[in-house]
Amino acid sequence: MNGNIRVGNLFGIPFYINPSWFVVLALVTWVYGSQFAASGAPWLWGLSTALLLFASVLAHELGHSFVALSQGIQVHSITLFLFGGIASLEKESKTPAGAFWVAIAGPLVSIFLFLLFTAIGLSVPLSGPLAVVLGVLAYVNLALALFNLIPGLPLDGGNILKALVWQVTGNPNKGIVFAGRVGQLFGWVAIASGVLPLLLTGNSGSLWNALIGLFLLQNAGRAAQYATVQEKFTGLTAADAVLPNGPIVSAHLSVRAFADQRILNADNWRKFLVIDDEKHLLGEVVIEALQTIPVDRWSEMTMGELVQPIDPTHLVPEHQSLLEVTKLLEEKQISAVTVIREDGVLVGLLEKAAIFELLQNRAKNSAAPGNILTAS
Numbered sequence: 001m002n003g004n005i006r007v008g009n010l011f012g013i014p015f016y017i018n019p020s021w022f023v024v025l026a027l028v029t030w031v032y033g034s035q036f037a038a039s040g041a042p043w044l045w046g047l048s049t050a051l052l053l054f055a056s057v058l059a060h061e062l063g064h065s066f067v068a069l070s071q072g073i074q075v076h077s078i079t080l081f082l083f084g085g086i087a088s089l090e091k092e093s094k095t096p097a098g099a100f101w102v103a104i105a106g107p108l109v110s111i112f113l114f115l116l117f118t119a120i121g122l123s124v125p126l127s128g129p130l131a132v133v134l135g136v137l138a139y140v141n142l143a144l145a146l147f148n149l150i151p152g153l154p155l156d157g158g159n160i161l162k163a164l165v166w167q168v169t170g171n172p173n174k175g176i177v178f179a180g181r182v183g184q185l186f187g188w189v190a191i192a193s194g195v196l197p198l199l200l201t202g203n204s205g206s207l208w209n210a211l212i213g214l215f216l217l218q219n220a221g222r223a224a225q226y227a228t229v230q231e232k233f234t235g236l237t238a239a240d241a242v243l244p245n246g247p248i249v250s251a252h253l254s255v256r257a258f259a260d261q262r263i264l265n266a267d268n269w270r271k272f273l274v275i276d277d278e279k280h281l282l283g284e285v286v287i288e289a290l291q292t293i294p295v296d297r298w299s300e301m302t303m304g305e306l307v308q309p310i311d312p313t314h315l316v317p318e319h320q321s322l323l324e325v326t327k328l329l330e331e332k333q334i335s336a337v338t339v340i341r342e343d344g345v346l347v348g349l350l351e352k353a354a355i356f357e358l359l360q361n362r363a364k365n366s367a368a369p370g371n372i373l374t375a376s
Contacts, residue, residue: 015078049136151179155183188217317341
């Protein structure tokens with residue numbers, strides 16, 4: 001999974017660690033281990049502190065995950081990486097309120113841990129390394145909550161902003177685009193805060209800001225771009241992109257008649273969909289199948305006798321979102337799918353190229369000047 005290492009399951013959720021996490025683990029262990037030099041086993045204390053910090057990040061992501069699961073949204077995985085953690089969700093919440101609670105759950109967990117560790121530190125007389133570790137955990141959880149509440153994607157604050165814009169406009173894509181643009185703005189600010197001190201004073205202490213800014217800039221831009229694409233697909237279904245003159249033949253058609261018809265029409269199709277009298281899909285026939293039949297038998301054999309079953313994953317219902325169909329084509333690395341109705345009646349063939357053509361035509365139509373009304 002993108003080079004990530006699976007280390008097990010957490011409450012049924014696959015848990016991964018990105019190799020970059022080990023770099024941060026070593027760095028945090030070294031930083032805090034140095035602070036415990038006067039105590040016994042300083043590097044053990046440093047490692048324990050680092051692991052507890054990442055446990056806090058994990059708790060943050062579990063907060064998102066549990067709320068998502070409560071809404072019936074599957075959590076594909078939780079991954080720890082260079083900049084923290086990420087919970088990969090199956091889909092978006094159905095409502096703005098649902099999206100809001102999924103987004104804010106993580107920061108609420110971090111704030112709770114901050115209050116918990118602070119309360120323990122104030123009520124229990126601790127000293128030495130334990131007191132330091134407790135203070136670090138309280139501080140980091142507060143910082144984790146506040147940083148994630150920055151109102152720009154891909155941070156939790158950006159998802160909260162997205163949900164609010166969604167609530168106001170009724171359009172989730174507008175929320176993503178707006179929060180994505182804000183996230184890009186914060187990304188540029190972070191990059192500037194890291195690069196300018198280096199250029200002006202030679203101080204490289206803020207370069208981490210630039211790395212975080214680059215992370216925000218890339219992911220926020222990707223989210224805004226994806227939402228823009230989603231907006232283009234709004235209202236479109238698989239049936240809208242079906243080819244008007246697709247490769248469809250009757251099961252009763254003789255192989256000879258099919259071959260003559262194909263030559264007459266100069267068809268270049270390598271695969272044909274076969275239907276019965278009621279237009280129910282029976283399967284498909286590939287051109288190569290004709291080569292296995294003696295030519296003198298072509299007149300007595302029908303296309304229905306050559307039918308082969310179609311891979312069920314290559315069948316889509318006519319009302320399925322065109323965006324979901326596009327994702328399926330990309331995931332399966334195929335160029336076309338067959339569109340059918342609920343009763344098995346064939347709607348037609350949908351090719352990837354037809355999707356792009358449909359979107360281009362839609363963009364041209366929306367950009368075309370309309371009638372202008374003037375008042376006199």
